[in-house]
Amino acid sequence: MRKNLLQDQTLTAYIAEIANGIGGDGFEQIESRDIQELLESQDEDLTETDLEEMLNSRPIDGEASTTTENVTFNLKSLSEGLRMANELCDFFMNIDPSMERSLIFKRKIANATAAYQYELKELLKTANQEKITKFFKIL
Secondary structure, three states, X not given: OHHHHHHXXXXXXXXXXXXXXXXXXXXXXXXXXXXXXXXXXXXXXXXXXXXXXXXXOOOOOOOOOOEEOOEEOOHXXXXXXXXXXXXXXXXXXXHOOOHHHHHHHHHHHHXXXXXXXXHHHHHHHHHHOOOHHHHOOOO
């Protein structure tokens, strides 16, 4: 149990370090306790049905829909892009004889995709949030 706690603390510290390295809006002063609070706030597991509904959801709220040649910035396309980035990392991890070089590559890809990871998490939160109008009866 203590080992898991130490691993969690090390991981959240590493995530905070990456976020602070990114800089920019929302990433200036992230601490490991901020990461831990975010992880603890996500206590429900998503079901397959939830994920399917989110994949077919509308574009991200709060932003103008970014559409270029029939490609929409939504949960499905964002998830696909991040999946491809992970596959790219896995590919080089498997073929590169230098573990150090492949880990550096993987870290750089993680840093490069961090903003998209954040957008995905925000989209997942808003996809589960119901509109207030659902709770009002039409007269």
